Amino acid sequence: MSASKRQAVRWTAGPPLVVGLVVLWLLLWRSVSPLTVVTGVVTALVVVRVFELPPVPHVGRFRPLAAVALVLWFLGQVVVASIQVAGQAFAAVAPDRRPRPGVVAAQLRTRDDLVLTLTGIVTSLIPGTVIVEVDRAESVLYLHVLRGGTPERLAAARAAVLDAERRVVLAIGSPGEQAVVR
Numbered sequence: 001m002s003a004s005k006r007q008a009v010r011w012t013a014g015p016p017l018v019v020g021l022v023v024l025w026l027l028l029w030r031s032v033s034p035l036t037v038v039t040g041v042v043t044a045l046v047v048v049r050v051f052e053l054p055p056v057p058h059v060g061r062f063r064p065l066a067a068v069a070l071v072l073w074f075l076g077q078v079v080v081a082s083i084q085v086a087g088q089a090f091a092a093v094a095p096d097r098r099p100r101p102g103v104v105a106a107q108l109r110t111r112d113d114l115v116l117t118l119t120g121i122v123t124s125l126i127p128g129t130v131i132v133e134v135d136r137a138e139s140v141l142y143l144h145v146l147r148g149g150t151p152e153r154l155a156a157a158r159a160a161v162l163d164a165e166r167r168v169v170l171a172i173g174s175p176g177e178q179a180v181v182r
Helices: 003-029 034-050 064-091 113-125 151-172 175-181
Strands: 102-107 129-135 140-145
Touching: 003 034, 064 113, 064 151, 102 151, 113 129, 113 140, 113 151, 140 151, 151 175
Parallel strands: none
Antiparallel strands: 102 140, 129 140
């Protein structure tokens, strides 16, 4: 890619980032005075120019209804998992009832970096699971599962990750990725 085209891509991809940085600046200063807005714009432009972010190639498109379904599913999973983790905390007083954790590898079906990242975020925000390793080249998420002491529970955790991936792909994936996860 030529330098002029790379420059054009940087500035055409930058306005949403600049606006977001200015909003963040205003929130940090808790002020919307003209001076704060001007310094926010200047700071955002300097940040965008000095700290160039690598492009994230993504060919999918945003689907609002699937995104709402993803958020509602996620909130339901958080509530259910929170209740389960709280129950385990109370049950862990007895030595024979302590949870047996495990580590599971979940091979994702897509190779998109954005899908991998969002699936990891969604999965790790659900109580009882933590991402311990990500193999970007192979699209594998390694998770520590609080309730993973049996092969059946590890398989259920792996299936939950693949379900999260499917929902993320339905919300932002390309038609090809959607065909893979269905």
